[in-house]
Amino acid sequence: MIPKLPVICPSCSDALSVSELSCSVCATKVSGNFSLPALMSLSQEEQSFILDFFVSSGSLKEMAQKMGVSYPTVRNKLDDLIQKIKLTNNI
Amino acid sequence: MSYKILFNPFERISEVKLFVFGLISLMLGSVLGFVFKGRFDGIFDLHFVDQINILNPLIDNVINTLILFLVFFSFGKYINPKTRMIDILNVSLISRIPIYFLSFSNFNGFISEVSNSIISKIDVDNITKIPTFEFSDIFILLVFAAISFIFLAWMIVLLWNGFKVSTNAKGIGNVVAFAFLIILTEILSKYLIITFNS
Numbered sequence: 044m045i046p047k048l049p050v051i052c053p054s055c056s057d058a059l060s061v062s063e064l065s066c067s068v069c070a071t072k073v074s075g076n077f078s079l080p081a082l083m084s085l086s087q088e089e090q091s092f093i094l095d096f097f098v099s100s101g102s103l104k105e106m107a108q109k110m111g112v113s114y115p116t117v118r119n120k121l122d123d124l125i126q127k128i129k130l131t132n133n134i
Numbered sequence: 135m136s137y138k139i140l141f142n143p144f145e146r147i148s149e150v151k152l153f154v155f156g157l158i159s160l161m162l163g164s165v166l167g168f169v170f171k172g173r174f175d176g177i178f179d180l181h182f183v184d185q186i187n188i189l190n191p192l193i194d195n196v197i198n199t200l201i202l203f204l205v206f207f208s209f210g211k212y213i214n215p216k217t218r219m220i221d222i223l224n225v226s227l228i229s230r231i232p233i234y235f236l237s238f239s240n241f242n243g244f245i246s247e248v249s250n251s252i253i254s255k256i257d258v259d260n261i262t263k264i265p266t267f268e269f270s271d272i273f274i275l276l277v278f279a280a281i282s283f284i285f286l287a288w289m290i291v292l293l294w295n296g297f298k299v300s301t302n303a304k305g306i307g308n309v310v311a312f313a314f315l316i317i318l319t320e321i322l323s324k325y326l327i328i329t330f331n332s
Contacts, residue, residue, distance in 0.1 A: 113299070115144070116145050
């Protein structure tokens with residue numbers, strides 16, 4: 044089972060940031076204060092959707108066929124996701 | 135899953151399949167109208183007549199579908215420029231299917247006979263006289279009214295769900311506007327059918 048990366052603080056619901064990274068080969072640890080990339084603020088399902096969009100070369104028609112839904116359903120999902128990313132990242 | 139398809143086929147089914155199905159439904163619905171002497175003289179109307187020709191219900195349905203398409207495509211484009219014509223056309227075609235089913239209520243002239251029986255009891259020369267209706271006639275009419283209401287509600291649900299999927303419409307403002315536009319489409323279709331297809 045692949046554990047889910049938490050992005051929201053369970054205590055105060057603010058965005059989490061990365062304070063330590065480690066190398067699984069040589070055990071080197073790097074500590075600091077790194078903010079998570081914008082895409083990490085999305086749910087697993089939303090990230091998969093964006094990956095599928097990328098792999099389909101941006102073809103909503105292809106995505107609709109793959110997901111077994113209609114074209115406007117995929118388009119609406121993409122538009123909602125774009126709106127969400129713009130809001131959370133102040134774009 | 136199957137009950138969701140009945141109320142919102144627009145989420146899952148491709149536009150080509152919806153268009154073909156909608157077009158066939160319009161043709162079949164028009165044939166049913168002719169067979170059971172039903173006139174679709176408004177978006178939400180079905181009236182049974184004594185005399186009918188094959189083209190009347192077909193032209194009724196074409197007018198009704200076109201009015202729905204023009205009004206809701208215009209509004210759809212206004213709220214979301216990405217709205218596609220084919221999606222709104224499919225909504226216009228598919229949402230009318232429930233009303234075609236109501237044609238069956240006049241099988242063998244059943245509902246027409248009941249209506250005529252009720253109307254015949256009314257003394258038009260003495261309108262203040264309270265008519266004595268047959269209980270069975272009133273009961274049948276009430277049952278037909280209840281069934282009609284259910285099918286009309288189904289039609290409006292299809293119309294709203296289809297519009298919502300086609301335009302990604304959100305918020306109470308769009309719901310209110312949608313309700314007003316439904317009334318507008320009824321008025322427009324009624325006027326056009328009375329003027330050009332009576």
